[in-house]
Amino acid sequence: MAKKSMEVVKGIDLAKYMGRWYEIASFPSRFQPKNGINTRATYTLRDDGTVNVLNETWNDGKRGYIEGTAYKADPKSDEAKLKVKFYVPPFLPIIPVTGDYWVLYLDDEYRYALIGQPSRSYLWILCRENHLDEEVYNQLVEKAKEEGYDVTKLKKTTHTNPPPEAEDAPADTKGIWWLKSIFGK
Numbered sequence: 001m002a003k004k005s006m007e008v009v010k011g012i013d014l015a016k017y018m019g020r021w022y023e024i025a026s027f028p029s030r031f032q033p034k035n036g037i038n039t040r041a042t043y044t045l046r047d048d049g050t051v052n053v054l055n056e057t058w059n060d061g062k063r064g065y066i067e068g069t070a071y072k073a074d075p076k077s078d079e080a081k082l083k084v085k086f087y088v089p090p091f092l093p094i095i096p097v098t099g100d101y102w103v104l105y106l107d108d109e110y111r112y113a114l115i116g117q118p119s120r121s122y123l124w125i126l127c128r129e130n131h132l133d134e135e136v137y138n139q140l141v142e143k144a145k146e147e148g149y150d151v152t153k154l155k156k157t158t159h160t161n162p163p164p165e166a167e168d169a170p171a172d173t174k175g176i177w178w179l180k181s182i183f184g185k
Helices: 134-146 176-182
Strands: 019-026 037-045 051-059 062-072 081-088 095-106 112-116 123-127
Touching: 051 081, 095 134, 112 134, 123 134
Parallel strands: none
Antiparallel strands: 019 037, 019 123, 037 051, 051 062, 062 081, 081 095, 095 112, 112 123
């Protein structure tokens, strides 16, 4: 049986979506450290309508990060289907890697979101704060399940309180976190 096509948010206000989002849970990915904590993304709208993406995570007390660009997959569509492009490895960014970023759910106040992509291999639950009410979390998990995701793969992200600031932690300037993540560590 073929999976139904996913419903995505329509009419997203990109300017309102900008800012910091904390990863509450996600499917483990080879692009993120297995033991990363305080994972978050910061989005900044550029003058040309594209979005600067800064993904950060802390591993062994060091801040790992990668920057990229997001843009509407189809500029004429009102669907919240974006493409995100990063250059890897982060310490020598020469290889472009592009992925889908589909906003599957977004509350009216832009406080929490469910992000996925067409293959259903990646899933994120994001929130403006580094914690999310369990009832809301469960509603987002149920929405993901309805969209055909195997939600048993979701892993909650650990966050400290207060969240760290980038200036407070040494940076992983060699990209060791990224190399480790390729090998599943």
